[in-house]
Amino acid sequence: MFTVSRSIDIDAGHRVPFHASKCRHLHGHRWKVIAIAEAEETVDSAEGAADSGMVVDFGVLKQVLMEEINDVFDHRFLLWQEDPLAEILLRAGTAESIPPAAFLESEEVTGPNLARQDLEESIVVVPVIPTAEELARYWAGLVAPRLRELSGDRVSLKRLDVWETPNSCASYELAWEPRL
Numbered sequence: 001m002f003t004v005s006r007s008i009d010i011d012a013g014h015r016v017p018f019h020a021s022k023c024r025h026l027h028g029h030r031w032k033v034i035a036i037a038e039a040e041e042t043v044d045s046a047e048g049a050a051d052s053g054m055v056v057d058f059g060v061l062k063q064v065l066m067e068e069i070n071d072v073f074d075h076r077f078l079l080w081q082e083d084p085l086a087e088i089l090l091r092a093g094t095a096e097s098i099p100p101a102a103f104l105e106s107e108e109v110t111g112p113n114l115a116r117q118d119l120e121e122s123i124v125v126v127p128v129i130p131t132a133e134e135l136a137r138y139w140a141g142l143v144a145p146r147l148r149e150l151s152g153d154r155v156s157l158k159r160l161d162v163w164e165t166p167n168s169c170a171s172y173e174l175a176w177e178p179r180l
């Protein structure tokens, strides 16, 4: 069995709402996301394909990470769908807006509609508490099917690592599926 891996770095904010200490505050990280892919064999050279001798072109791994993670989450703020802050922020600038977010409607600050649009583009509501562990599982679920699709079902995502800081990493390992 071969494995290959590719990493990307993204900047994103989050908060961990039940955390007893400072992780419940709004803050951000430079996240390093590493996809580890596996295949039983490299691409056969018989047909002279560009990726002959490779598990998968590193460019393909990068493409999947960029499309599924970078393009959606980079320079955004990740909030759990059950986090009350998500509703408060997304209602800002609407008829239901509640103070103190109402200041965002001020034309002097940003223009009447820009603030709302900015908020909608800035916040990504995710179905999990955005800890490194849960993001690893959530992002693995986005990356795995796309990698399979682009590799013609030949390459699987084995694991996804999410480094929240240079010292702290969580991983999600996918169950091994026998290929028939």
Ligand SMILES: [Zn+2]
Binding pocket: 014, 023, 027, 028, 029, 164
């Ligand atoms: Zn954090």
